[in-house]
Every structure is written in C-alpha cells, then in structure tokens.
Amino acid sequence: MKAARFLIIIFSGLMIVVSPSLAKPGGQGDAERAFSCMDSCHLGSSGKDSSATIIIELDRERVFTGQLISLSIKTSGMELSEKGLVGVFLLSKEGSPLDDWKVVQDPNGGNNNYVEKPVFSSTQGATFTWILQAPDTNGNYSIDAAIHHGADPNPDEYAYLGRLTTPLQIEVEAMPEDLPRFSEGWKPISSRDLGDETTITIETEDTDDLAVEWRTGSSETILEAPLIKQGDGVWLFTLPASSVESNLTWRAKLSNPALEEITPWFTLSSSQPAYDIDEQALMIQAIAGGILAAAIAIAMQRRFAYPSQKGEGL
Amino acid sequence: MVGAGTFHVVATELAVGTIALAGAMISLRLILSFREKYPSRLSELCDSTSLVCVVAGLCALPFAIITGVLAAPGDGLDNPLLFNKMLFSWVGIGLFSAWFHGRFSMGPNLWNHRPAAIIQGLIGMAACGSILTVASMGGKYSRGESLMGPMSKPLEYSIELGTTSSILVLIVSVAALVSVLKLMPQPYSMEFGGSSLGDSEGIN
Numbered sequence: 001m002k003a004a005r006f007l008i009i010i011f012s013g014l015m016i017v018v019s020p021s022l023a024k025p026g027g028q029g030d031a032e033r034a035f036s037c038m039d040s041c042h043l044g045s046s047g048k049d050s051s052a053t054i055i056i057e058l059d060r061e062r063v064f065t066g067q068l069i070s071l072s073i074k075t076s077g078m079e080l081s082e083k084g085l086v087g088v089f090l091l092s093k094e095g096s097p098l099d100d101w102k103v104v105q106d107p108n109g110g111n112n113n114y115v116e117k118p119v120f121s122s123t124q125g126a127t128f129t130w131i132l133q134a135p136d137t138n139g140n141y142s143i144d145a146a147i148h149h150g151a152d153p154n155p156d157e158y159a160y161l162g163r164l165t166t167p168l169q170i171e172v173e174a175m176p177e178d179l180p181r182f183s184e185g186w187k188p189i190s191s192r193d194l195g196d197e198t199t200i201t202i203e204t205e206d207t208d209d210l211a212v213e214w215r216t217g218s219s220e221t222i223l224e225a226p227l228i229k230q231g232d233g234v235w236l237f238t239l240p241a242s243s244v245e246s247n248l249t250w251r252a253k254l255s256n257p258a259l260e261e262i263t264p265w266f267t268l269s270s271s272q273p274a275y276d277i278d279e280q281a282l283m284i285q286a287i288a289g290g291i292l293a294a295a296i297a298i299a300m301q302r303r304f305a306y307p308s309q310k311g312e313g314l
Numbered sequence: 315m316v317g318a319g320t321f322h323v324v325a326t327e328l329a330v331g332t333i334a335l336a337g338a339m340i341s342l343r344l345i346l347s348f349r350e351k352y353p354s355r356l357s358e359l360c361d362s363t364s365l366v367c368v369v370a371g372l373c374a375l376p377f378a379i380i381t382g383v384l385a386a387p388g389d390g391l392d393n394p395l396l397f398n399k400m401l402f403s404w405v406g407i408g409l410f411s412a413w414f415h416g417r418f419s420m421g422p423n424l425w426n427h428r429p430a431a432i433i434q435g436l437i438g439m440a441a442c443g444s445i446l447t448v449a450s451m452g453g454k455y456s457r458g459e460s461l462m463g464p465m466s467k468p469l470e471y472s473i474e475l476g477t478t479s480s481i482l483v484l485i486v487s488v489a490a491l492v493s494v495l496k497l498m499p500q501p502y503s504m505e506f507g508g509s510s511l512g513d514s515e516g517i518n
Contacts, residue, residue, distance in 0.1 A: 007342060007345065008342075011338065277397060277472075277474055278476075279383070280477065281475070281477040282397055282400055282401075282474070282480075283400070284480040284483075285401065285475050285480040285483065285484075286400045286401045286404040287404055287484060288483040288486075288487045289404050289408070289483075290404030290405055290406075290407050291408055291484070291487035291488055291490075292408070292483070293404075293405045293409050294408035294409065294411050294412045294415075294491060295408075295487060295490040295491040295493075297409055297413070297416075298412045298415060298416070298495065299490075299494045299498060300433050300437070301412065301415075301416045301430070301433050301434070301437070301501075302494065302498040302499055302501065303498070304429050304432075304433050305416070305420070305424070305427070305430035
C-alpha cells in the first residue's frame with residue numbers, strides 16, 4: 001500500500017509541477033495567414049517586441065498592373081530560438097493576407113504569404129523573397145511585413161514580434177498595351193526530384209524575342225539556356241539536372257521592338273523524391289501487425305498465465 | 315463545415331487521455347497485486363477504471379486513425395512518421411484487444427495470480443506505450459519535437475512491405491490468431507485465493 005500511495009503522490013506532484021506549454025518550437029508551417037498570430041502568440045498581445053531589423057525591397061522602380069515582381073524582406077538582429085526558426089508575414093496594410101497581389105512563388109516554393117525558414121546567424125540574418133503578380137487595377141497600394149520567432153532561453157515562452165515601421169508604398173501603373181509578358185495563368189515549377197532534367201514551357205504575349213538565363217543558387221556565373229520555339233509566343237527550354245539538394249534560379253528576358261521586360265529570378269529546388277506509399281498496402285500491413293501483436297499477446301497469456309488445468313495451483 | 319483535423323484532435327485527445335489513464339491504472343494494479351494479500355478497494359478501483367478506459371480507448375482509436383488519415387496534409391501519407399503512427403496504432407489496438415480478452419475471460423481475480431498478473435500488466439503497459447509513442451510521433455510531425463527526444467529518430471524511417479507481402483503477413487497473422495484461440499487451452503474465470511487455484515495467501 002505504501003508503494004501505491006507513493007506512486008499516487010508522485011503522479012499528482014508531476015501533474016502540478018509540470019506547467020503546460022503552448023510554444024511551437026517546430027513552427028506552425030507555411031500558410032495563408034493574417035497577422036492575428038492565430039494560436040502562436042502564446043501570451044496574446046503581450047508577446048515581446050523583436051529586436052529584428054526588417055527591410056523591404058522591390059526589384060524595380062516602376063510596377064505595372066499584372067506584372068511579375070520580386071519583393072524581398074531582409075531581416076537580421078533578431079533573437080533566435082534553439083532551432084532558429086523565423087516566420088515572416090507579407091501583409092496588406094490592415095494586417096490581413098494580400099488580397100490584390102497574387103503570390104506566384106514564396107521563399108519556400110509555395111504560394112503563401114507566411115513562410116518559415118531556419119536562420120543560422122542573427123547577425124547575418126536572412127532574406128525572404130516573394131514573387132508577386134501586381135494587382136489588375138492601377139492605383140496606390142501598400143505592403144506590410146511582420147516577423148515572429150522565439151528566443152533561447154525563453155522561459156516565459158514569449159512570441160517575439162516585429163513589424164515594419166512604415167509599410168512599402170507602391171504605385172501600380174496601367175500596363176502598357178505592348179509590354180512583353182508571360183501569358184495569364186502561367187505558373188512556375190518550384191521543385192523537382194534529384195537527377196531529373198526540367199523542361200519548362202513558357203507562353204508569352206506581345207513577345208518577339210526571348211532569352212532565358214539560369215544560375216545555381218545565388219552564384220555570379222549566369223548561363224543562357226538554349227530555347228526551342230514551339231509556336232507563336234510559345235518557347236520551351238531545359239534546365240540541367242542536379243545531383244545534390246540545391247536551388248537553381250532562372251529568369252526570362254522578354255522583348256519586342258518597343259519594350260523589354262526582365263522577370264524576377266524564379267527558384268527551382270532539387271530534393272530527394274518525396275516519400276510515397278500505397279495507403280491500401282499500409283493499412284493491410286498495419287492491421288496485420290495489430291492482429292499479430294494480439295496473437296502473440298494472447299499466446300503469452302495462455303502459455304504463461306493459465307494453470308495447465310483447472311484445479312491446479314500456481 | 316468542421317474539418318477532419320478538428321475531429322482528429324477530439325478523437326486523439328479522447329483516445330490518448332483514456333489510454334494514458336488505463337496505463338497508469340494497469341501499472342498501479344500490477345504493483346498492488348505484488349503488495350496485497352487481498353484486493354483492496356483501491357485495487358478494485360484500478361481494475362475497473364482500467365477496464366472502462368481500455369474499452370473507451372478502443373472505441374476512440376479507430377476514429378482517431380480515420381480522421382488522422384483524412385486530415386493528413388498533401389497527398390495522403392507522405393511521411394514515414396505518419397506510416398509508423400498508423401502501424402503503432404494498430405499494434406496498440408491489437409495489444410489492448412488481447413488485454414481486454416484476458417481480463418474479460420479470466421475475471422478480476424487474475425490480478426491475484428502472479429504469472430497472469432505479470433503477463434496482463436506487461437501487455438497493458440506495452441499497449442499503452444505503443445499508443446503514447448503514436449501521440450509522441452504526432453508531436454514530432456506537427457511541432458518538430460517529441461517527448462521521446464533522440465529516441466524518435468528510428469521512427470523517421472519505415473519498412474514498407476508492399477501490397478502482396480502485406481496480404482501474406484495478414485493471412486499469416488490471422489492464421490496465428492485463429493490457431494492461438496482454437497488450439498491453446500481455453501481461458502476460464504479465475505477464482506480468488508482459497509479456491510481451486512490454490513495459494514490462499516494470494517501473491518506475496
């Protein structure tokens with residue numbers, strides 16, 4: 001009885017002593033998110049202010065309606081958790097996800113306004129680059145950015161929050177009628193398996209000539225990809241395979257006699273083939289494992305637990 | 315419209331909560347069986363609580379598995395952790411079913427007979443352990459950390475048998491279960507000390 005009471009006291013003590021944790025050191029995952037923190041601001045609006053410096057940069061001076069642009073958030077000087085995970089939001093002025101701007105490619109190859117990446121050095125920081133399609137209507141727009149992360153140590157489990165002091169103001173002008181551009185609805189490929197060459201088809205409008213440049217990572221060496229013209233305004237090019245997990249970036253230079261347009265750098269990441277399994281086979285394997293476990297357990301019960309015949313002592 | 319993820323949270327909390335309690339009660343009942351000559355009220359409470367919790371857990375587990383599969387992001391089970399979660403869930407169901415079978419067929423007095431109590435306790439704790447491992451893997455998958463720490467590393471790899479081999483293993487498993495149930499001595503309800511099972515002192 002003493003042991004049982006001791007065990008009860010230990011269990012009760014543990015339940016009282018261990019404080020519940022709401023921290024998410026593994027992050028929340030990339031998603032379309034408003035800056036309401038969802039369930040990540042562990043202490044509601046009383047999260048701590050981040051020490052991060054946030055700089056927002058646009059890759060061009062003039063922006064036209066429907067044009068593809070590159071927007072970079074450079075952040076450094078932030079506190080870092082043990083895992084160094086930093087989440088960055090790209091937001092409208094009101095703190096909601098961008099409604100008018102379409103995310104063509106986020107820093108992790110998705111289409112989200114919120115992404116997370118590990119940052120290895122607070123001093124060096126990190127750059128998060130989005131490729132956006134400008135709104136269809138001309139006018140003045142503002143784009144805001146926010147950051148959240150943890151700290152190490154962080155005993156009170158604060159969410160560290162930082163926001164741009166002044167949102168970026170962008171004047172979107174009406175697109176010139178003959179601006180060379182990609183066709184409406186074109187989407188970049190963001191990832192591929194290791195060892196696979198990638199053939200990309202580009203459909204364009206108002207484009208007489210096209211050149212495609214590519215580079216590995218952010219290397220200074222820029223190479224030109226050979227193009228095959230498939231039809232009116234349709235080109236095809238192949239990017240070489242990669243044998244290691246890495247990023248390759250490419251951009252297109254579209255031109256006609258009047259205008260030239262250079263797209264942002266699109267990222268194509270190479271990674272190990274995704275884990276894939278036949279769910280039906282898994283279910284059968286799992287049920288078989290369960291039945292086998294039951295069979296072994298019942299066999300042990302009957303072999304070791306039961307007396308050989310009723311009436312015999314243990 | 316409530317998503318599968320929300321139902322999964324409810325089903326998981328129900329399953330893990332009841333099973334964790336069952337594990338604690340089974341452990342306590344096993345310890346008490348070594349300490350007591352005659353079952354105390356606490357022992358009876360542990361036994362009945364564990365039985366109710368195991369039944370509740372067994373009812374909730376299939377819902378947790380189904381909603382978990384439906385709530386998995388992307389194209390189905392695209393992560394070895396999810397694969398192992400499914401595998402351990404069914405192993406847990408199998409072990410708890412065996413535990414329930416033993417408890418139901420031998421009655422509450424099984425705890426007063428040392429070999430039966432030890433086997434029953436070990437099966438219950440193994441079942442509880444496998445379900446808590448599943449819960450821990452859920453944390454590893456969604457939050458990137460688990461209570462198991464570095465011990466969760468092997469669970470990031472999986473052994474897939476494929477459809478044909480899985481069917482073969484299923485047939486062998488069913489055959490093994492049928493053989494055990496039909497060929498091994500049938501269980502009967504155990505009686506308390508001073509009865510035909512002898513050892514009037516109980517377990518000491």
